Amino acid sequence: MAPVPSTSRNAYLEFNREQWSVLRDAVPLPLSQGELERLRGINEDISLSEVEAVYLPLSRLLNLYVHANQRRSQVVEEFLGERPEDGPYIISVAGSVAVGKSTTARLLQALLQRWPEHPKVELITTDGFLYPLKELKEKQLLSKKGFPQSYDGKMLLDFLKDVKSGKSEVHAPIYSHLEYDRLTDRHHAIRKPDILILEGLNVLQTAHDYPEAGNRLFVSDFVDFSIYVDAKYDLLKRWYIDRFDKFRQGAFTDPNSYFHHYSKLTEGEARKTASKIWDEINGPNLKANIQPTRSRANLILSKGDDHKVNRVWLRR
Numbered sequence: 397m398a399p400v401p402s403t404s405r406n407a408y409l410e411f412n413r414e415q416w417s418v419l420r421d422a423v424p425l426p427l428s429q430g431e432l433e434r435l436r437g438i439n440e441d442i443s444l445s446e447v448e449a450v451y452l453p454l455s456r457l458l459n460l461y462v463h464a465n466q467r468r469s470q471v472v473e474e475f476l477g478e479r480p481e482d483g484p485y486i487i488s489v490a491g492s493v494a495v496g497k498s499t500t501a502r503l504l505q506a507l508l509q510r511w512p513e514h515p516k517v518e519l520i521t522t523d524g525f526l527y528p529l530k531e532l533k534e535k536q537l538l539s540k541k542g543f544p545q546s547y548d549g550k551m552l553l554d555f556l557k558d559v560k561s562g563k564s565e566v567h568a569p570i571y572s573h574l575e576y577d578r579l580t581d582r583h584h585a586i587r588k589p590d591i592l593i594l595e596g597l598n599v600l601q602t603a604h605d606y607p608e609a610g611n612r613l614f615v616s617d618f619v620d621f622s623i624y625v626d627a628k629y630d631l632l633k634r635w636y637i638d639r640f641d642k643f644r645q646g647a648f649t650d651p652n653s654y655f656h657h658y659s660k661l662t663e664g665e666a667r668k669t670a671s672k673i674w675d676e677i678n679g680p681n682l683k684a685n686i687q688p689t690r691s692r693a694n695l696i697l698s699k700g701d702d703h704k705v706n707r708v709w710l711r712r
């Protein structure tokens with residue numbers, strides 16, 4: 397577990413795994429066998445005891461926050477005498493490459509949808525807003541993929557403005573890990589969900605990180621509740637290398653995969669290649685741009701070995 401910077405420590409309530417997991421007792425929604433199987437489909441590596449101990453209490457907490465926000469909107473409605481157009485409650489999930497953001501975000505989507513009100517929950521990853529591969533190459537940003545400058549910030553902010561203003565349909569680009577690029581023939585249509593989960597590396601950045609940005613808006617200006625998924629640097633590097641090796645034997649064997657040539661590598665060569673990509677791109681990005689934003693999150697999930705969350709911090 398990487399320690400939260402001491403300056404921000406007292407801003408948080410701190411829970412160990414046991415203290416956090418008992419908070420699920422008040423979840424009046426046990427998981428059915430069918431639901432457990434569907435959750436298993438999200439990621440075969442995730443243990444179901446982890447879902448119950450960590451993600452059920454989290455879905456209960458988020459449900460309470462969404463309700464509080466709805467009550468707040470009712471106040472505005474009462475005051476105005478009519479209901480203004482409004483957008484979804486936005487939850488962001490930040491953290492390093494390979495920490496498990498996508499898995500956390502997909503689990504939360506599945507769990508939040510189960511609440512009796514059956515909120516419509518959409519999930520978007522900021523990967524779709526990376527500049528297309530061709531442009532990244534032209535801009536000489538391929539070795540900076542995932543760094544803030546590799547995203548089309550204007551496109552992402554326009555998307556969020558439209559969603560938050562309650563527009564009836566907004567389109568988000570889709571990223572393909574297989575093609576290592578944005579898809580040109582498909583998009584994700586967002587039609588007024590109750591909750592939008594936004595998952596990405598840099599979603600916690602603020603004007604504080606860019607003193608030259610003046611009054612420019614940031615993703616975080618649109619977010620109602622932010623989660624940072626955390627783990628120690630060495631664990632993250634190991635997970636990245638393990639995943640790369642798993643892909644070498646799986647996804648990379650597809651001839652359409654951008655990394656198809658890596659499927660010909662031996663395990664040792666693949667691990668060395670992944671280690672180099674980590675040391676040159678994902679590791680430096682984590683240190684320079686991602687980890688420094690951690691202390692702004694409303695909630696920090698801290699993972700140890702085997703992706704088990706062993707500590708949770710909740711902003712007071």
Ligand SMILES: Nc1ncnc2c1ncn2[C@@H]1O[C@H](COP(=O)(O)OP(=O)(O)OP(=O)(O)O)[C@@H](O)[C@H]1O
Pocket residue numbers: 439441442443446491492493494495496497498499500635639702703
């Ligand atoms: N809760 C979990 N339990 C076990 N394994 C997990 C868990 N979450 C993620 N993993 C594993 O960790 C790896 C990274 O997960 P995931 O793709 O969700 O990460 P990510 O942070 O979204 O990465 P990226 O930013 O690179 O897309 C995968 O191999 C996944 O199987």
Ligand SMILES: CC(C)(CO)[C@@H](O)C(=O)NCCC(=O)O
Pocket residue numbers: 493523541542543597673677678
């Ligand atoms: C798409 C991102 C930026 C984030 O998910 C990441 O997976 C990535 O492609 N990073 C660049 C270096 C690499 O190939 O891992």
